[in-house]
Amino acid sequence: MLFTISQRFFFDAAHTLRREIEAEGSRRVHGHTYHAEVFLTGPRDPATGMVLDLGLLRQGLAVVREQLDHHMLDEVPGLGTPTLENLCVFIAQALPADLRPRVSRVRVWREALGDSCVLDFSTH
Ligand SMILES: Nc1nc2c(c(=O)[nH]1)N=C([C@H](O)[C@H](O)COP(=O)(O)OP(=O)(O)OP(=O)(O)O)CN2
Numbered sequence: 001m002l003f004t005i006s007q008r009f010f011f012d013a014a015h016t017l018r019r020e021i022e023a024e025g026s027r028r029v030h031g032h033t034y035h036a037e038v039f040l041t042g043p044r045d046p047a048t049g050m051v052l053d054l055g056l057l058r059q060g061l062a063v064v065r066e067q068l069d070h071h072m073l074d075e076v077p078g079l080g081t082p083t084l085e086n087l088c089v090f091i092a093q094a095l096p097a098d099l100r101p102r103v104s105r106v107r108v109w110r111e112a113l114g115d116s117c118v119l120d121f122s123t124h
């Protein structure tokens with residue numbers, strides 16, 4: 001049996017974005033509240049009854065959040081163009097090494113704008 005556990009966090013960050021439409025507002029420095037959810041999939045450890053203690057996932061996400069919250073996303077090393085897609089990849093790669101192999105999905109969204117992106121490792 002496989003189980004999927006998840007944990008959410010949010011961060012406030014600034015960015016600029018070059019776009020072909022609505023270009024002017026996106027090009028200026030502006031901010032968003034981003035939400036992210038990371039999903040880990042695996043079997044239960046028979047000794048603990050857990051895929052992984054959610055407290056450990058929460059600790060890992062805190063490390064990732066530190067690199068994004070109140071940052072200028074354009075300047076975050078390794079992120080690239082600050083899109084939702086690149087944020088999904090960045091979050092998956094920035095997790096502690098022992099958690100990374102179990103990541104099955106990362107979702108990043110902006111509640112206020114109603115847009116979101118999902119990186120789904122199970123379909124790759
Ligand atoms: N495939 C993607 N498309 C777009 C992305 C993305 O990350 N992936 N991002 C954007 C913009 O960042 C997003 O739409 C927000 O636009 P922005 O100019 O930052 O803000 P708005 O003017 O739309 O909204 P505000 O409420 O004024 O912040 C576009 N496409």
Ligand SMILES: [Zn+2]
Pocket residue numbers: 015017026030031032
């Ligand atoms: Zn924006």
